Amino acid sequence: MDKVIIADNLTLAYSQSEAIINRASFSVNSGSFVFITGASGSGKSTLLKSLYGALKPNGGSLVVGGVELKKVSNSKLNFLRRHIGIVFQDYKLVREWTIEKNIMLPLIINGYEKNVITSQVDSLLQHVRLKHQAGKYPQELSGGEQQRVAMARALSHNPILILADEPTGNLDDYSSQLIWNLLEGANTQLKTTVIVVTHNIPKNMNVNYKHFHIEYGSIREVN
Amino acid sequence: MKSIKNHLSLVIALVSILFSLQVLVITDRAIMSYKEQLASQYSVVVVAKVSLKQEQFLKMDPLIKSATALSPDDVIKRLNSGMDKKNIELLKLTLPKFYKLHLKHYPTPQEVQDLTKKLLKQKSIVKVENFAHTHDLVYKLLVLFKTIIVIFTVAVFVVTSLLIFKELRIWQFKHSERMNIMGLFGAPMWLRSAVLFRLAIVDAIIASIVSFVVFVYLSTNSWLLEQFKTLNIELVIFNPIDDLVMFLGVSVILATILATMIVLWHKEEV
Ligand SMILES: Nc1ncnc2c1ncn2[C@@H]1O[C@H](COP(=O)(O)OP(=O)(O)O)[C@@H](O)[C@H]1O
Numbered sequence A: 001m002d003k004v005i006i007a008d009n010l011t012l013a014y015s016q017s018e019a020i021i022n023r024a025s026f027s028v029n030s031g032s033f034v035f036i037t038g039a040s041g042s043g044k045s046t047l048l049k050s051l052y053g054a055l056k057p058n059g060g061s062l063v064v065g066g067v068e069l070k071k072v073s074n075s076k077l078n079f080l081r082r083h084i085g086i087v088f089q090d091y092k093l094v095r096e097w098t099i100e101k102n103i104m105l106p107l108i109i110n111g112y113e114k115n116v117i118t119s120q121v122d123s124l125l126q127h128v129r130l131k132h133q134a135g136k137y138p139q140e141l142s143g144g145e146q147q148r149v150a151m152a153r154a155l156s157h158n159p160i161l162i163l164a165d166e167p168t169g170n171l172d173d174y175s176s177q178l179i180w181n182l183l184e185g186a187n188t189q190l191k192t193t194v195i196v197v198t199h200n201i202p203k204n205m206n207v208n209y210k211h212f213h214i215e216y217g218s219i220r221e222v223n
Numbered sequence B: 001m002k003s004i005k006n007h008l009s010l011v012i013a014l015v016s017i018l019f020s021l022q023v024l025v026i027t028d029r030a031i032m033s034y035k036e037q038l039a040s041q042y043s044v045v046v047v048a049k050v051s052l053k054q055e056q057f058l059k060m061d062p063l064i065k066s067a068t069a070l071s072p073d074d075v076i077k078r079l080n081s082g083m084d085k086k087n088i089e090l091l092k093l094t095l096p097k098f099y100k101l102h103l104k105h106y107p108t109p110q111e112v113q114d115l116t117k118k119l120l121k122q123k124s125i126v127k128v129e130n131f132a133h134t135h136d137l138v139y140k141l142l143v144l145f146k147t148i149i150v151i152f153t154v155a156v157f158v159v160t161s162l163l164i165f166k167e168l169r170i171w172q173f174k175h176s177e178r179m180n181i182m183g184l185f186g187a188p189m190w191l192r193s194a195v196l197f198r199l200a201i202v203d204a205i206i207a208s209i210v211s212f213v214v215f216v217y218l219s220t221n222s223w224l225l226e227q228f229k230t231l232n233i234e235l236v237i238f239n240p241i242d243d244l245v246m247f248l249g250v251s252v253i254l255a256t257i258l259a260t261m262i263v264l265w266h267k268e269e270v
């Protein structure tokens, strides 16, 4: 089976003195569903940042979608990112754009045609139950709604890999369930590889998943 | 509402820059007009032994624009106390000839001196009255006026620089977030900055149009025209074509520099 992610002795740090992730080795198969847990401040977000190339490995190697991220050119990194959908812990929606425009962003970047973009955004808005809010700006929405917008944006361009950082953190049950359904749907129907950082893995998961736990800078698989 | 707010800050900064620039242009035009007026009023009076033609004067110095003979009648009138007609005619012949010379532009004190020297070298010319004292005074006033304008220009430059710098930081903050997010979804640099450049150029055009409307209004404002008229200054407050081109040029260049700096300064945050 193809591997989407191969980390070998991966070390991540913001400064020379202190490694957040220390010589971790793991891999993720294409089409799998992965949970990452760990105490707050253990380095979960840091690991995700490295996976989309925002933080370069300090040691070891990290290959995502066949691209070695330790020494990657800007254009190659952009190319890789166009095939990844990210849900950020702080949403990272563009303030001055409407919900609709925010969801469109990856489609525009990937150069989709206008009518494709329109129909795709329309169906996503329906999926995240925000059709009636399409023309609003992020600040006008509740946290749960913003999270759903971020989710729709991450799914919009049918990425090969979805990285979601605590996508249901302090969300109401309704929004949480919606997001789990969407992530499961992408994984089962589109064979998208899904990596989710979370504090609590839902009990009623319908897909098989792997579980990595981060502690003291090392990453181990939980069975 | 939202989109208006997006444009407002840069448009205001650009409009204030264009406004000060046009005020400078108007002031410069006023000085030019004033100088022309001074040049037409200023003249040198020459006393010659023999009668001279205008062409002869023009050959003496390129600065000379025209020469007109002053009638000796006024002089004679004052002497006229019971002189008979024949004697007056005789006197007229022996009296020196007076000429008034007009210059092409308002001369500097140095030019006045040089001209006087040149004229006196001519054998036919016996005396030159250049009104040097009055001229020097007026000229000094003009120089002072120009110095004030230069100081004003520098002040405007400093204020607008501060204005632009402040704008730059706001922009930097506002746009780096969006550029960052676009980058995280793999947008190449040109696409990340496209919005910025489009916004900058649109704002520059809006600012030019706003300034254009304001100055078209001002240039037809009767009160303002009256003020210049009383000052006896004839000038074009706003030239719809030349000045609009200047507005567009200045604001587009400024806004583009602004956007380029932001793009160059931009760094992906971790
Ligand atoms: N941009 C940064 N610069 C320096 N240190 C950081 C930065 N982001 C996170 N850290 C530190 O790295 C550690 C791991 O953070 P993070 O990966 O965000 O934890 P979490 O598991 O809660 O997502 C923390 O000690 C945090 O303070």
Ligand SMILES: [Mg+2]
Pocket: A044, A045, A046, A089, A165
């Ligand atoms: Mg985190």
